[in-house]
Amino acid sequence: MRAKTKMIHGGVTGDENTGAVSVPIYQVSTYQQDSAGNPRDYEYSRTGNPTRHALETVVAELENGKAGFAFGSGMAAITSVMMLLEAGDHVVMTDDVYGGTYRLMTNVLNRFNLDHSYVDTSNPEQVEATVKENTRALFVETPTNPLLKITDLEKMAEIAQKNNLLLIVDNTFATPYWQQPLDLGADIVLHSATKYIGGHSDVVAGLLAVNSDELAEQIHFIQNSAGGVLGPQDSWLLMRGIKTLGIRMEANERNTAKLVEFLEKHEKVRNIYYPGLASHKGHDIAKRQATGFGGIISFDAGSGEKAEKVLNRVQYYTLAESLGAVESLISVPAKMTHASIPADRRAELGITDGLIRISVGIEDADDLIEDLAQALE
The missing domain is CATH 3.90.1150.10 (Aspartate Aminotransferase, domain 1)
Structure with missing residues (x-):
């Protein structure tokens, strides 16, 4: 299935019960259980919601990933990814990174002893020289904001694999229509879906996709525990935006x-x-x-x-x-x-x-x- 067709027909495309061609907005917080401790597909909307699930499914397909996740903002998605790491870990990051990402790393996550270094990731030699013994992840934005610098993702994947690092790619500017980082060796790809994916200045959201079942399990645990999930109405708006992406x-x-x-x-x-x-x-x-x-x-x-x-x-x-x-x-x-x-x-x-x-x-x-x-x- 080619990209524009996948954006229309990928994931969950309608409602089997009514025949509706648009996924309904399930504006619901909790779900009836058949017996105590025996829920059906859903039990609580922080953990899972049918509308959000439909969005997360198509995001995974667009990025050729194992699973997708939807958050209340791009920054919520980045924060959740950083929660995969532990105190004392080190992250190598693109220097020309979005200001909100810079603020998060420098003024918030530093309080939890999460170390980081900024480097020009368009220069692989500088990236390799910045990796330390406690480095656990490589965070790349390409193209960058606002200087549009380009990082070679295949080279970053080589460095990440050599040093056993998570390769995280902010794909906001390119979108899955122009670029699929998971196919180039990334472990996690994320978006501020507020931007091109929503496309109409009417929703704030973050999306990510992962390349393994293990990462999917870990991210879902963090998403459910920290609770920065996207609501059903905003999930529906993003699915509408994806159709014309x-x-x-x-x-x-x-x-x-x-x-x-x-x-x-x-x-x-x-x-x-x-x-x-x-x-x-x-x-x-x-x-x-x-x-x-x-x-x-x-x-x-x-x-x-x-x-x-x-x-x-x-x-x-x-x-x-x-x-x-x-x-x-x-x-x-x-x-x-x-x-x-x-x-x-x-x-x-x-x-x-x-x-x-x-x-x-x-x-x-x-x-x-x-x-x-x-x-x-």
Whole structure:
């Protein structure tokens, strides 16, 4: 079954009892048991819910995994994965990581003696040099947020296997439509499903899939114990979003290619970050391990003041955090999504005050180009 067909016909696709072609929203907390301690398929909705189960099933299929899991947010999914580790363990992480992930590791999980090191994972030699005796996991984001750096997942899998590490991949930007990390050697793949998978700026959720029955059992235990589960209404919204994920990703990328072409020729634009560019350092790796380059562009307007002027003038771009929606979103990471990262650290990474990130939507590309042109002028 090909990707777009799987998004329509994968997993649980309807209701056998009524013939409904859409999985019902089971707005229920508990379930009648046949006798004490003898439940049917479900007993309590934190442990399992039919609507959430339908979503988790299709996520596993899309990622070619053994099992899928749905959480109340992307950060809840990441936190649950980190709960697989123990105090004193060490994690090697992509340096250009989402600001929320940075905040979680640096300001929350450090309280539980979970150590971590940030490294440029697009450089395998640096990754290997950072592995220590107590390293237990390698956490990779590719493409990264917001500098769109690309990590070679097959190389990371080699390093992980050599050192007996869990390979965890944040696949939010690429989605399972463009990239399947489990097929490339990852153990766990996760998403902020708030972004492309939901696709309509109307749900907050996190998803993950695993490559083994053992990991599935461990994650389910943590999900049930910690309780950060996704509710049935939001699960239903994500299933609706998944049905159009393929055609939305293709439309996003077509528009993005046109915008990049425009930006390349604009004299006021510096340092365009987009893996679809042949000049991008990770272009060849992205082309090899994914089937598309995605719909996120970052570029430098020259200064924080110039970036602010662009934000104030655009009409068809919504100034907002998040990404991956049908509408185009624009942001300044230094002030928004990555404000939790200290200024000196942002400067070290290359996240300047003038860096603008655009999540390209599915509007008419000519309107988006004309709007950005007048804003830059």
